[in-house]
Amino acid sequence: AVVLAVAALAGCNRDQGSDAAGGGKVGIDLPRSDSDFWNSYQQYIEKGVDGGEVEALPLTNSQNDIGKLVSNVQVFTDQGAKAVVMAPQDTGAIAETLQTLSDKKIPVISVDTRPDKGDVYMVVRADNRAYGEKACQYLGEQLKGKGKVVEFQGDLASINGRDRSEAFKSCMDQKFPGIQVFELATEWKGDVASAKLQSTLAAHPDINGIYMQAGGVFLQPTLALLEQKKLLKAPGTSGHITIISNDGIPEELDAIREGKIDATVSQPADLYANYALYWAKQALAGVTPKEGPTDHDSTIIKIPNGFEDQLPAPLVTKENVDDPKLWANQLEKKS
């Protein structure tokens, strides 16, 4: 069966390969396949490609491994890609590759992360630091500047997690010194988060707030634990724990509607995908980006190694949870 599958793939791919010379094809690499967010991103990308936004080479996936990313990019250039869309999860180690691509005059659109070094045509992202700050701001206001807050950090080796942690911490330190923060390292694992939250709750039963850096992994385990501990109380009642999540996946919105959590920072998977493709098209057309506000509620700023399109990352609360512009509300349920 495997052989058949490979042969079938081989067959269809061959056609694509033969007309590669025809136009500017775009190589698109996905960073990982085991998270809701990135799989939604992939769906939007595929939708865009099918919709004819750009012509794309077969999608690749670098499974969160910089080595795989580099080799995938190599494959793109071998296949004659004219532009590359990637989401390097390691912003340092990608420098060499960017250098190589820039030598070959292949523009790069970096999604979600801003590479430390090396030229990029455009960075498409909502600032991870902004997520952390928004969460801090929201929690600080809800708790009126005092109380105890648990933060589920991501993997310490992940730039996104680190940015969120740092922004959250510095914001808390500066603006809400009355709030005590417990930072829990979780390696993006729900069970680890649940175990550590349970221990922390045992030590500090009076926890007032939780910031989860990724709804996709932490939401259900946290809710399950709080439910078991009978700590899941409606907003406004005494003993309510204010929970703010991050990602904006459909499950989070459901939880907000049900009053299980209070808010989430929506990481716009649709915008990521749409503007990644948009800028890829612009790059192929040879357009030079301009600084300043855009038509899609974002701002383009100049960064040392290129430009960055700073997409909005709306804070979703009970008030705006049904906003149809939120990407999670555009996903139809599976049929």
Add this chain to the structure above:
Amino acid sequence: MDSKRQEAPAAVHAEGIVKRFGPTLALDGVKLTVRPGESHALVGRNGAGKSTLVSVITGLHRPDAGRVTFGGEPAPAFGDTTAWQSKVACVYQKSMVVPDLTVAENLFLNHYGLDRAAGGSGGRFISWRGLRARARALLAEYGVDVDPNARAKDLPVEQRQFVEIARALSFGARLIILDEPTAQLDARGIQRLFDKLRELRSQGVAFLFISHHLQEVYDLCTAVTVYRDARHVLTAPVADLSKADLVSAMTGESAGTAVAWHAARKTAPDAGTAPVLEAEGLALDGEFEPLDLAVRPGEVLGLAGSAASGNTALGETLVGMRAPTAGRIAVRGRVVKPGSVPHALDAGIGYIPEERHRQGLVLDRSVAENATLTVTDQLGPWGTVLPSRTREFAQGMIDSLDIKTQGPEQPVSGLSGGNQQKVVVARALARGPSALVALRPTAGVDVKSKDSLLGVVRRVADEGSAAVIISDELDDLRVCDRVLALFHGRVVASFGSGWTDRELVAAMEGVGERE
């Protein structure tokens, strides 16, 4: 009565058995019949196919052709080992104990006295208390003083062997196979075993007995079958067959004259010449007490002793496998660093270890590689090992020691036990040692190979080196010019070459010690 017995169906009857292992034809249409109540010997040179036949008639290997019957009924289906066990019990040549389990559990492995049919409790749960008590009683019957709670791996080889024997005999089978059961036993142990076997035989149990000690065949058995090169050669009553005929049936040559290696009754080595191998005040706590040794050029020294005498430990200390707690060893006047095999090797000590599978061989590697393991520094310049020199050297060894192998490249695991032993000897001789230390060098080796191996040891000495043979087999000790008997870690007696079996055995058994 004799004719009546002839008519009773054979305890086991096998015929036309063919068994191949890859290219090797291990059994080529052999037959075997053991009558009820008979003690039947199976002999043959190493690799003749004896152990393979045992595997076939105990249901461990499926024969490629042929058929086996027990008491006239066809053998159980292959794979139904439990059914086979009710027909035949076996002490295999290979150790079949589970090292990490206790003696009690090994004795009753997979039965635990649960089967009501076999007199067990009939319960579902193992009763450890009962098991332990039964184990103790069973062992007591063989006069083996072993704690049933001891783990099998902590036992000395001899006691482990007795555990296996006791297990096989306790099944109550009408047919019992013993594949070289005596190879690991000392004289007293063999005596105890034989007494037990005779008692069972008087109850009508049949035996198939395999041994390379032909004397044991004459002591115990009534009939003998000889295999040679995977074929059946003859079956005859023991009484009708002289030892020389038996040997020539096994080897396919007319029996040689006097054994070539017997201690030359030349004048004892001159006490004045400097000793080759010397030990002073050598001691190892818990094994043997301080003793002095001096072996002169041309001399073969025997260190006789039963399992617990400490002679094995002494041998291992001499070659550097173990570090002595006191004393020093010197070769040709040069002191050897204690507890270091490489230094001992450089000083000229050659070592033939006791258990070939444990210390002697790397089973997956070739004959050539095993035989040259001690001389890798001499097979090429600058620490290289040239394949051509390795091969030549190994071929020389194969020729001169008459090792039966497909060639130097064959992995050692594919050789028969006796031939494996010769590879170990080759390895020890490769450096041209000035002092050869051999621990039970002929264990499990057939008569002819034994001759040639002991001959090798003798020749090494005759060419001006010294040799030490550490063994409890009288045959091994016959090559020696001088024999020291050890008992409980002490030298209790010393003999020239003219000792009698009785004297030496008595000394090894500690009879009349400390005069």
Add this chain to the structure above:
Amino acid sequence: MTGTIRPPVAEQTAVGAKAPGRLQLIRWSDFSLVPVILVLMVIGFIVSPVFLTSSNLISVVQQSSELSLLVLGQALILICGRMDLSLESTIGIAPVVAMWLVLPTEGGRFAGLGLLPVWMAIPACLLVGLAIGAINGFLMLKLRVNGFIATLGMLTMLRGLHIGITEGKSITDVPESFRYLGKTDWLGVPAAVWICLALFAIGGAALAWLRHGRSLYAIGGNPEAARAAGIRVDRVTWIVLAIGGLLAAFAGILYTGHYGSVAATQGNGWIFQVFAAAVIGGISLKGGRGTLFGALTGVLTLQLVVNVMTLGGVPALWNQFLNGAIIIVALVISRFASGEKQD
């Protein structure tokens, strides 16, 4: 004549005599981690007064419950001389396949096949685990390929299947039957904990007093001897591998109930923890040695370490470092406490 052939021993001694000491089913080495656990408890108590509260201790054991089931399965497999890395993926894929078969094709976020009624979710999940174990057995026992790498391949493949089926998302529309075990308390202690303890007790008793249980030690210690003693080595090994898969699937049910969803990374990276717990607990990777009690102390040790570190507020950056260091320390302690070389 035949009547007397039986060696007289058995009958004579069946009555038994004074027993000078219990047969050592349990050796001191099985307790080698108990001092470590005590020391950890003292440290925990010093670090935080919360540590010794029942709610904290219960949470520790509850968090251990899924891991301990994997360790139970792995311990059985190790004792009979094999290894199964794929347990790590089984804990995730078994619930996923069960839900895939059970959940309706539309309506939910995760589209199943709706082939089976909902009550079949748990049986289906267990069956999947059993089947995975059986496939591992086929690879190792029939094809005779290396078990470590074969199950490594299975690990990767099943993880891939998991991601393929779920498209990398967590499944949150979990049937109620899955939730029940994860959420229920019996006598104030989570049901999962009771079940784990019961399974360990059953397993331990089987290994100690049942013929087939004992045979695992013989198989792991010397398969040839086991075969010669009439043990059906391959069949027993196969069954043990299947049981390992079954236990992992059951752990998957508990996990799913405990955390309320099937996470996309369920069990990811656990296998090293499993091995560490088993070996620290005195199970030999070479087979034939160890007890389930030891394995259980291994799990508890590792879990207590995490708990004490969380309560102690160890800086997140140095968490992993300490974790590794503690594995080594526990290993060294268990080696010297048991006095056996571990090669």
Add this chain to the structure above:
Amino acid sequence: MTGTIRPPVAEQTAVGAKAPGRLQLIRWSDFSLVPVILVLMVIGFIVSPVFLTSSNLISVVQQSSELSLLVLGQALILICGRMDLSLESTIGIAPVVAMWLVLPTEGGRFAGLGLLPVWMAIPACLLVGLAIGAINGFLMLKLRVNGFIATLGMLTMLRGLHIGITEGKSITDVPESFRYLGKTDWLGVPAAVWICLALFAIGGAALAWLRHGRSLYAIGGNPEAARAAGIRVDRVTWIVLAIGGLLAAFAGILYTGHYGSVAATQGNGWIFQVFAAAVIGGISLKGGRGTLFGALTGVLTLQLVVNVMTLGGVPALWNQFLNGAIIIVALVISRFASGEKQD
């Protein structure tokens, strides 16, 4: 009769005579993966015309270079009957420690200690690798703890140290000496590839023709027999473990040069790949069997699979599934091609 019995002594035969056929240094089983590689190449060619371009093939081998060095180290360690999981972390921590010692305390993104001059970066890195290997050796050979778990502990600990020192960031201010090897081409092929090939050739030659190299097989096959034959088993094993660490550190240098920085997750999760490559390539996990050539074909097979899948545009979701399936298939092929049971 006695005249011929005396066996030859090594020196006497040195002159030599006609050689009756080559000593089989290379067995057919070492080539069992070659057909697999050929099939992969054919599939690759069908899948995409790009596959057979030199630039693609060179990139495949370059990407294999770091992994192959780990496999080289692991293969040597496996042949002498041990295992070292911590190679996976060594590839990351060794460069990190080197840079920590070398980089100035301020000015860069990553604050080092500035203890050593910059040219010491590479020697320091190699020394760190050596030291890690030596520590592993100490644990296994002196303390006699289980090597699998001890090096698992080291793996976790070193990864934790890596994160602790770098605070989870990648280090981008890499000294020029590190960059050189990763970026340079010799004769149109990356320097790293030549170096790897050279190291494999040296290693292979040492295993085949040097006495110390050959002794690894004896040690792995039967350590007691090796000791009785005068081989210094512990010393050789220790050296091999240290060399394994050294090779991993060197792989770290190549990796760093190749990607221009020390990634925070450098080497993460590689160890399973390493084992899979080695075993598929015919190295026995029990020691004493296998060749470096086989190990190299193992690496290439795995890497080609990834390349072909990328070119073929296998849906990302099913990537991992296929990866696992292919490990199993390759394992089965190599088992039947070599005809040896792999237990």
